[in-house]
Amino acid sequence: MTEEQPRESVIVEKELPLGPVHPALLEPFRVRFFVNDEIVEDCEVILSMPHRGIERILEGLPVERALLITERVCGICSNSHAWNSVRVIEKGLNIEVPPRALFIRVIAQELQRIASHLIFIGHAMEVVGHETFAMRAFLLREEYMDMLYFIGGNRVHPAVPVIGGVRPRCEISDSLKRVILETLERSERKLRNYVGRVVADPLVMGRLTGVGYLSKEDAIRLHAVGPTARASGVEWDWRMEMFEYKPFTYDYVILYEGDNKARVIARALEIFECIKIVRQALKDLPEGPVVNRDWSPQRMKFTDSYNEAPRGELYHSYSLDDYGKLRHYKIRTPTITSIHSVEFAAKGDHVTDAVVTIASCDPCLACCNRVEIIDEKSGRRRQFTSMIEVIKKYGWRR
Amino acid sequence: MGLKATARKNAIHALLVYSGGCNGCDIEVVNAVFSPRYDIEQYRILLTWNPREADVLIVTGAITWAMKEPLQRIYELIPEPKAVLAVGSCAINGCVFRNLVGDIKHNPEVFAPLEKIIPVDIKVPGCPPRPEDIIMAAVKGVPKLMAAP
Numbered sequence: 001m002t003e004e005q006p007r008e009s010v011i012v013e014k015e016l017p018l019g020p021v022h023p024a025l026l027e028p029f030r031v032r033f034f035v036n037d038e039i040v041e042d043c044e045v046i047l048s049m050p051h052r053g054i055e056r057i058l059e060g061l062p063v064e065r066a067l068l069i070t071e072r073v074c075g076i077c078s079n080s081h082a083w084n085s086v087r088v089i090e091k092g093l094n095i096e097v098p099p100r101a102l103f104i105r106v107i108a109q110e111l112q113r114i115a116s117h118l119i120f121i122g123h124a125m126e127v128v129g130h131e132t133f134a135m136r137a138f139l140l141r142e143e144y145m146d147m148l149y150f151i152g153g154n155r156v157h158p159a160v161p162v163i164g165g166v167r168p169r170c171e172i173s174d175s176l177k178r179v180i181l182e183t184l185e186r187s188e189r190k191l192r193n194y195v196g197r198v199v200a201d202p203l204v205m206g207r208l209t210g211v212g213y214l215s216k217e218d219a220i221r222l223h224a225v226g227p228t229a230r231a232s233g234v235e236w237d238w239r240m241e242m243f244e245y246k247p248f249t250y251d252y253v254i255l256y257e258g259d260n261k262a263r264v265i266a267r268a269l270e271i272f273e274c275i276k277i278v279r280q281a282l283k284d285l286p287e288g289p290v291v292n293r294d295w296s297p298q299r300m301k302f303t304d305s306y307n308e309a310p311r312g313e314l315y316h317s318y319s320l321d322d323y324g325k326l327r328h329y330k331i332r333t334p335t336i337t338s339i340h341s342v343e344f345a346a347k348g349d350h351v352t353d354a355v356v357t358i359a360s361c362d363p364c365l366a367c368c369n370r371v372e373i374i375d376e377k378s379g380r381r382r383q384f385t386s387m388i389e390v391i392k393k394y395g396w397r398r
Numbered sequence: 399m400g401l402k403a404t405a406r407k408n409a410i411h412a413l414l415v416y417s418g419g420c421n422g423c424d425i426e427v428v429n430a431v432f433s434p435r436y437d438i439e440q441y442r443i444l445l446t447w448n449p450r451e452a453d454v455l456i457v458t459g460a461i462t463w464a465m466k467e468p469l470q471r472i473y474e475l476i477p478e479p480k481a482v483l484a485v486g487s488c489a490i491n492g493c494v495f496r497n498l499v500g501d502i503k504h505n506p507e508v509f510a511p512l513e514k515i516i517p518v519d520i521k522v523p524g525c526p527p528r529p530e531d532i533i534m535a536a537v538k539g540v541p542k543l544m545a546a547p
Contacts, residue, residue: 020468021415021447027424028416028465049464050418052495053507060500069494075422075526119429138433145430155430156422156526326500364421 016351020049027365031358033351040354043346045339047365058318058329063089063297066326067162070316073331075156076119076364079105079112080309081331083161084316090163092303092320095295099286101165102244104172107180107281108151108160110274115144116310117227117267117274120362121198124264127359128207136194143187147180165291177282188275195268208261212357214345215258224341225334226312227270228361231255231262238308247284250276260353263360297324309334311362335364403544406453410443410540413452413476417469418508419459419493422526423486427456431536436529441537449475453543454536460488460495460508461515473516479546481539484512485532487525 014035020028028049034042054073058066070085071078083105090097122137145155151170152158160170172180198204214224219232229236233256239245240252253269255262297320304317312334319327342361346354416424431438432445446452449472461469473482487493492510499505512518519542522535 020465021472027421028418049462050416050459051462051464051507052418052460053505054495056502056507057495057499057505059502061498065498068498072420072422072494072525075420075425078420078422119425122429135434138429139435141429142433142435154525155528156426 027363029363029365033354035351038351040346040349040351043343043354045343045358047339050365055329055331058326060325063320063324063326064163071157071159074333074364076116077112077309077311078157079108079160080307080314082159083109084305084307084314086161086163087305087307088303088316088318089300091305092300093295093298095164096292098165098289098292100288101290103281103285104166104170104290105161106244107172107278108148108158110277111144111147113310114271114274115141115148117271118144120267121264124356124359125204127356128204130204133198133204140187140190140194143183147183150176150179162291164293164295168290171290172285177285181279181282184275184278188272191271198268199265205261207356208259208264210259211349211353212260212342212345212360213258214341218344219341222341222344223337225337227266228263228312228338228341231266232258238306238313242308248277248280260356260360302328311335311364312338339363406543408442410454410543411446411452412443412454412456412536413446413449414456415469415472417457417459417465418462419486419488423458423488426526426529427458427485427532430529431532436533438533438536443536450477452476454481454483454539456483456485457489457512458485460492460510461512462508466509466515470515479543481519481542482516483520483522483535483539484518485522486527487523490521490523493525
């Protein structure tokens with residue numbers, strides 16, 4: 001007689017990889033869902049596809065030319081990158097900016113925020129499967145792209161801020177002011193109609209409600225930022241701290257549901273607040289010059305600056321050496337921190353819902369690539385955000 | 399017009415591969431060209447995500463390390479005849495990521511001109527190109543597909 005061996009229990013983990021080129025993901029990143037009977041048990045987002053080494057090529061450039069690259073970090077929120085990179089040197093060297101320039105920067109930023117949120121709503125509707133809503137969102141977005149084109153001369157990279165003000169070409173004349181106000185009025189009516197329909201649609205809301213829950217504690221622990229965090233009840237917006245936004249009265253959209261529906265609605269409501277800001281800025285636009293050329297590059301200490309990009313907190317910092325060249329440029333984009341919170345939120349849902357959850361943090365991956373750590377036990381990779389901790393633990397990657 | 403050309407003319411499928419630029423051209427292609435205002439579907443060019451049914455390959459972005467091999471594989475998977483569009487300065491000459499570098503002189507992360515990796519038929523310059531230009535280039539690629547045996 002042979003003794004019966006106790007049978008080893010083997011857990012077979014089934015993996016469902018998506019990407020880097022996949023219809024559900026517009027941008028090249030790779031998602032690995034570890035599924036058990038179509039329920040996501042673990043989820044992992046690999047972001048290393050569009051790594052262009054931006055921080056490295058910025059090293060040693062003259063500070064005026066750096067604006068060309070920092071604007072091209074991201075194609076959706078290009079103005080916030082350009083604005084934040086000039087805010088660093090303005091803060092570090094105490095460059096005075098004319099008030100008219102500050103208002104024009106705010107106008108460009110808010111118009112781009114509306115365009116970005118409309119992309120998100122269109123993309124979310126596309127992932128959900130409602131193509132009509134997606135196409136309508138893209139159609140509404142075109143009007144805002146036109147306004148950016150009138151201001152800056154380029155649809156995607158308007159290049160509005162320069163060091164000490166805005167580009168003289170981006171001066172808002174009286175006729176352009178009238179055009180923008182008329183377009184806003186026409187577009188706001190359409191937007192209210194559109195958002196009302198999206199929120200009232202039972203098919204779309206049935207896919208979004210109660211899926212991908214992220215509690216407030218988890219949002220703070222995983223450092224969600226921007227509308228992703230505000231949809232979970234985190235009451236924080238960098239616009240509260242920025243002196244550029246002090247003259248305007250508007251509301252912050254804070255929702256407490258924390259599911260996909262809240263994340264879509266938070267952005268939809270924020271569009272109307274942006275329209276409010278643009279109206280006020282155009283109404284109170286101060287007279288005067290738009291650019292202050294009275295500065296010269298010189299030695300600057302390490303200075304940092306935060307800005308509220310359409311997706312959340314954006315961090316830029318650098319120092320200048322004696323010749324006015326850039327040293328130690330550091331960029332942290334909002335997606336890198338938000339994506340881990342939705343990675344967490346996607347657990348426990350159906351696979352089809354998990355794709356919507358990943359899309360619901362509005363991932364913009366052109367700009368976020370960081371240190372990559374491979375866990376030896378499970379063989380899974382993680383990107384980290386807090387560089388100091390990682391460097392202390394693992395040393396430099398290159 | 400033969401049967402093949404008629405069949406091809408009525409459904410030209412375009413596949414977009416975004417290979418690591420700033421996202422601007424990508425958004426312009428998908429959201430502007432395929433959106434209601436600049437409607438490329440009026441020329442019967444449809445967006446697809448399946449390489450095996452694609453006719454036109456649209457490549458945007460400076461080609462990064464991680465995207466080089468997938469791009470070559472996608473190009474091989476597309477059946478003949480095929481046309482390749484390089485959209486944006488990044489795909490044509492690397493834009494700022496290749497030409498405006500600081501101390502290191504050469505950026506090793508990007509393989510910028512797309513021609514070095516796969517043959518390119520049509521180039522659309524601009525950072526990012528206007529949607530009208532992209533539509534014009536895509537329509538120009540059609541006769542090449544028609545003429546193929």
